[in-house]
Amino acid sequence: LPVIKIKEVAQLARVAPSSVSRVLNDHPDVSAEMKARVLQAADLLGYRPNFLAQSLRLGATRTVGFVVRDISIPLFAGIVKGAEQELENHGYSILLTNSLQNTELEAKHINVLRQRQVDGLILSLQSEVNAETFKALHNVDVPVVLLDRELSGLATDAVLFDHASGVREAVMALDKLGHRRIGLLVGSPETRSSRDRVRGFNIACEELRRPVGWDNMVRVGVTTPDAGAEATLSLLDLPLPPTALVAGDAQLGIAVLAALRERKLRPGRDVSVVICDDLELFRFLDPPMSVVFRDAEEMGAVAARMLVKRLGDASAPPLREMLPTRFIERASTGPPVGGPSPAPAKAKHPAAATSRKALV
């Protein structure tokens, strides 16, 4: 058994077994001295995680299935990488499927991976309410780790992003810059990421005591680039348009930028822009984009560790780990043109009342 082997290495190195696994998993919080000691012990004992892994757990295939809802979403490259590096250390290979954001394919892929006898599943699902997916999951008899989704009635391990915290931070920062009318575009309400971003927005509104007038600037269910551009244009066409826009994901961010370009509005000067996701190229745009960052590789690594733990102990209660998101300010956010913008028509904020009069 691998636990015993790790224990032997730990005993010889005179460290805790968890330290051995941290060293072998190349965890950053490990001293050079500790690392040298563990690697020497592992070497002396001939401990090879991969070699060992292959012959473990009679009947196991040493493969983990990973249902990715769309590999064209850059986030998943990071999640898969994080999971793969961690699982590789434990002797597992990953088999991926790509569901092309199609719920029917997603359910099919769960079945395909089950038939291919994977030892466990990591799932990035399109929706939280798809009946076919539920049916497919019902037949799964291996451990499952859910990524950033909540399925009611299904008690599995899960890794979630705290989208609300990053969006809240972004809105607070925009408010501090003087923005009183902030638009938010998010995807399907059937996914918790969208709902959580709206929640973060509302938390900020409550903290700022400017809750009311912003309601008409939150667009939920914007799931395609075209819909993103359209929603942006419709927000810009409001009598009192938003002076700042928060785009719920990278794709929506690009759609917002396309719409602003169409109107010849410059991000950061004419309209402030925050995108929920940090692509490398966002830093190369002019101006560089302010973003809500989430650590994709960390999500993959945490999910993989959960799955490995679960494969060793099926009876423990389901785990749920929440990863933070955070606002990173770059030049696409700045003060609104002409100083703090009046709040929208319905707002109770004094500035809003004034501007409403001015308009009427």
Add this chain to the structure above:
Amino acid sequence: LPVIKIKEVAQLARVAPSSVSRVLNDHPDVSAEMKARVLQAADLLGYRPNFLAQSLRLGATRTVGFVVRDISIPLFAGIVKGAEQELENHGYSILLTNSLQNTELEAKHINVLRQRQVDGLILSLQSEVNAETFKALHNVDVPVVLLDRELSGLATDAVLFDHASGVREAVMALDKLGHRRIGLLVGSPETRSSRDRVRGFNIACEELRRPVGWDNMVRVGVTTPDAGAEATLSLLDLPLPPTALVAGDAQLGIAVLAALRERKLRPGRDVSVVICDDLELFRFLDPPMSVVFRDAEEMGAVAARMLVKRLGDASAPPLREMLPTRFIERASTGPPVGGPSPAPAKAKHPAAATSRKALV
């Protein structure tokens, strides 16, 4: 057998079997009338490609393994999508592996997919000379389609990009703008894409009869972002630096942009830039990037069709299909500062001799 079923649908709809498959594959060149007729016939006969697919070919798993060398390369999202849509129409699911650009993992993944009994393999390999990969492929007894690689001694179906044609076009266009010193950065010489880009560069040089002096501006084996930035800086530090740079892939393109930014040089004005690959965000950069475009989805679709054909006829000679690449001009390429730049020191071009004297 599926062929007979398609024939039955074709007979009832009074169209050719190929038309049926075009309709079912949602081919664009199908009239609405034809589509309605075929779908009605398929409906009447209860023809369901997916349902049918499952029970076909005794012992077949209806899965295709796809070894992707690195899903973080955006190109692969397109290739996988193209292959998946095509294979899905034929009742196959794709199982992907992600090799993290690691040749050891790559060989392992070929074995994992073989053990999971896929019916065929599509391979995007890291290198063309890795012994472990060869060994793993030697044990594969299902059809293989190779993407953009040439493995000597291995007669398989292959889909290749004609990288040379697009790079040649780009260099010709740069020359027309007045550039006489053009730098080229490409990845590992162990992959045909790199070699083919250098070939395209050389073809242009020969056509322009300005072959000599450019040799010191071609950098081969630039495989990491850091190496890309370093190579760019070293080119800019030449006594007569290039006035235009061609980056062999998207990652190298970003590295070139980072290096130019470090030197406060603006693409398209101070130095012209062409990137071999078209990311959506390249169009949003200021200036938008000129690129060498390749159709990723088409490569995936062609590979899938080849594999399906091969699964139906193992004895046919191996096929090799070449897909074009082409130069798309945007604002990151413009005339060099101060008109046509003199050719580099070693060049026989008259302009070069003059400028050399001026320097000495």
